[in-house]
Amino acid sequence: MENKITLPQATPTDNTGSSIDYLVISSPSDTLPYQKAIKEAPLLAIDTETTGLDPHRDRLRLIQISAPGIPVLVFDCAVFLPDGISCLRELLDTPSEKLFHNAKFDLQFLMGIGIECFPVFDTMLAAQLLRPCGGPLRAGLAAVADHYLGIRMDKTEQTGPWDSTSLTGSQLAYAALDAGILLKLYGVMKPLLAHHGLDRIASIEFACASAIAHTEYDGINLDLEQWDSLRKKTEKQYNDALETLYTYSGTPTYQLTLWGGEEALDVNFESNPYVLKLLNRYGIPVNSTSRRSLAPYHNQPLVQALTEYRRHSKSLSSFLHPIPAQIHPVTGRLHPKYMQIGAWSGRMSCYNPNIQQIPREADFRGCFTAPHGRKLVLADYSQIELRVAAQISGDSRMKSACQKGEDLHALTASLISNVPISQVTKAQRQAAKAVNFGLIFGMGAEGLRQYSSQSYGVDMTLEEAEQFRSAFFQNYHGINWWHHDLRESPPLEGRTLTGRKFLFSPNTGLADLANTPVQGTAADILKSALGLLASRIRESDKKIVGIVHDEILMEVPEEEVDDAVVLLKNTMEEAARAILPDVPCEADAKAADSWAGK
DNA sequence: ACGTACAGCGCG
DNA sequence: AAAGCGCGCTGTACGT
Numbered sequence: 001m002e003n004k005i006t007l008p009q010a011t012p013t014d015n016t017g018s019s020i021d022y023l024v025i026s027s028p029s030d031t032l033p034y035q036k037a038i039k040e041a042p043l044l045a046i047d048t049e050t051t052g053l054d055p056h057r058d059r060l061r062l063i064q065i066s067a068p069g070i071p072v073l074v075f076d077c078a079v080f081l082p083d084g085i086s087c088l089r090e091l092l093d094t095p096s097e098k099l100f101h102n103a104k105f106d107l108q109f110l111m112g113i114g115i116e117c118f119p120v121f122d123t124m125l126a127a128q129l130l131r132p133c134g135g136p137l138r139a140g141l142a143a144v145a146d147h148y149l150g151i152r153m154d155k156t157e158q159t160g161p162w163d164s165t166s167l168t169g170s171q172l173a174y175a176a177l178d179a180g181i182l183l184k185l186y187g188v189m190k191p192l193l194a195h196h197g198l199d200r201i202a203s204i205e206f207a208c209a210s211a212i213a214h215t216e217y218d219g220i221n222l223d224l225e226q227w228d229s230l231r232k233k234t235e236k237q238y239n240d241a242l243e244t245l246y247t248y249s250g251t252p253t254y255q256l257t258l259w260g261g262e263e264a265l266d267v268n269f270e271s272n273p274y275v276l277k278l279l280n281r282y283g284i285p286v287n288s289t290s291r292r293s294l295a296p297y298h299n300q301p302l303v304q305a306l307t308e309y310r311r312h313s314k315s316l317s318s319f320l321h322p323i324p325a326q327i328h329p330v331t332g333r334l335h336p337k338y339m340q341i342g343a344w345s346g347r348m349s350c351y352n353p354n355i356q357q358i359p360r361e362a363d364f365r366g367c368f369t370a371p372h373g374r375k376l377v378l379a380d381y382s383q384i385e386l387r388v389a390a391q392i393s394g395d396s397r398m399k400s401a402c403q404k405g406e407d408l409h410a411l412t413a414s415l416i417s418n419v420p421i422s423q424v425t426k427a428q429r430q431a432a433k434a435v436n437f438g439l440i441f442g443m444g445a446e447g448l449r450q451y452s453s454q455s456y457g458v459d460m461t462l463e464e465a466e467q468f469r470s471a472f473f474q475n476y477h478g479i480n481w482w483h484h485d486l487r488e489s490p491p492l493e494g495r496t497l498t499g500r501k502f503l504f505s506p507n508t509g510l511a512d513l514a515n516t517p518v519q520g521t522a523a524d525i526l527k528s529a530l531g532l533l534a535s536r537i538r539e540s541d542k543k544i545v546g547i548v549h550d551e552i553l554m555e556v557p558e559e560e561v562d563d564a565v566v567l568l569k570n571t572m573e574e575a576a577r578a579i580l581p582d583v584p585c586e587a588d589a590k591a592a593d594s595w596a597g598k
Numbered sequence: 599a600c601g602t603a604c605a606g607c608g609c610g
Numbered sequence: 611a612a613a614g615c616g617c618g619c620t621g622t623a624c625g626t
């Protein structure tokens with residue numbers, strides 16, 4: 001039996017295509033009249049309703065498939081599956097574009113029943129690319145349908161318990177409506193992306209969505225025993241550091257709380273007001289307790305003790321204590337979530353847990369291991385932001401250094417210290433690293449001095465910083481002009497090399513103007529690599545298990561590890577070549593048993 | 599009691 | 611006047 005739902009309209013005068021037909025599918029035979037239309041359709045809109053948000057614990061309830069010219073097919077999973085799975089797979093195994101809103105979500109539930117969908121078009125990502133305004137993202141289907149179609153979707157009517165066995169007619173109708181609306185959205189958004197020069201970055205993002213969906217679904221293995229022994233070791237070091245601090249503060253007096261615990265009233269090293277008072281009492285005249293203001297006093301024993309305490313406190317409270325609780329009860333692995341367009345620049349962000357901020361020390365990363373019979377493959381781009389900056393600024397010295405495969409940090413060291421590149425010392429190269437990253441993005445001399453001391457352990461005087469700064473800009477003319485132009489006529493719009501768009505407010509500073517397109521282009525390159533990689537490991541047992549801005553972690557069967565190293569390196573370098581025409585960008589890839597690289 | 603802001607710090 | 615940028619997580623401070 002065929003059903004009809006009327007589309008809500010913000011503009012009642014527009015009646016074209018204002019109703020959507022749908023049909024509930026309970027068995028493969030129900031699909032017979034529509035098989036030809038679906039297999040030959042140039043695009044299919046797909047939406048799902050599930051009993052929850054976790055693809056490893058919750059179930060698919062409905063799968064809605066909409067193609068132009070036929071009713072929306074609403075598959076009732078409770079009766080259609082599992083017998084109908086091969087029918088469904090056949091219907092979706094076509095070259096047509098698969099249209100979703102937040103594809104990642106639906107793809108994960110579909111991969112749970114063994115179905116892959118590609119290529120993807122994602123109206124949520126499209127909306128985010130079209131409105132690069134920052135601020136809170138209103139990219140839900142209702143908001144997007146309202147904005148691009150003038151359709152007010154009534155959210156209150158369609159929400160219901162998707163876990164009950166029988167579904168109401170209203171639930172089915174609104175489920176169908178979502179898929180139908182997707183088709184209409186495509187008609188508006190596809191040309192709009194092209195009109196704004198966003199089609200290249202859109203296809204990068206869409207291909208990447210599938211890679212991210214798999215990465216989240218597959219998760220990453222954590223060696224809990226190793227993690228726990230690191231926790232114990234760190235707790236011991238934490239307590240030692242605490243005891244040392246007590247020799248300055250005196251031991252705390254405790255008060256019993258109402259809940260039976262006890263808390264220190266007078267001593268709390270997590271309290272910045274308290275720590276500030278303590279520092280001042282010991283003659284350290286800072287007005288903030290930050291690492292930056294403490295840096296000049298790093299020889300003071302109290303400052304050393306405090307720094308040591310903070311290091312261990314951070315390790316325990318941010319990583320060692322909370323992360324074991326995040327291991328998934330079904331898979332036994334961690335499943336970090338990725339926000340694909342998580343940062344304003346176009347970078348991804350990561351949470352629950354944020355695997356992108358796990359400390360670099362081998363103690364920590366060594367706990368992320370390959371399970372038995374498998375290996376990790378690690379690869380990262382070397383100096384990608386510097387190379388992107390060379391491409392975007394057009395600086396000829398920097399570009400030719402990249403082409404000749406020279407070490408950019410050593411080159412800068414030789415230029416600012418006026419020594420031959422072969423005689424650059426380790427310390428000079430380290431200082432140049434700070435100079436490169438700081439000055440390319442518009443840092444002043446004082447900023448450079450503090451930054452290089454804080455981030456690279458390189459102390460320089462203000463005069464030396466001034467000298468480095470002027471020597472740097474005298475040698476890299478292209479960077480100088482690039483900054484000069486941005487300062488003289490600050491643009492209101494910026495683009496990455498693939499067309500990703502930024503809107504700047506009129507008072508945006510040089511740092512943002514220069515940094516955003518560089519950081520964004522580096523993100524475009526990594527996302528492009530991820531999309532390519534996902535298509536090349538489809539139907540294999542190779543997995544992408546971690547993504548860290550300029551780095552990709554894979555987990556593969558032991559016997560495929562050599563192939564995987566080559567595949568990952570080549571794919572990443574190919575992605576970079578396609579986006580950076582003048583600047584080669586190498587990816588270092590290697591096999592390992594853990595993320596520590598050994 | 600609760601939510602939000604902020605400082606501080608981990609990563610790139 | 612001077613300023614690198616982008617994130618997420620933690621505990622404390624502070625608002626209601």
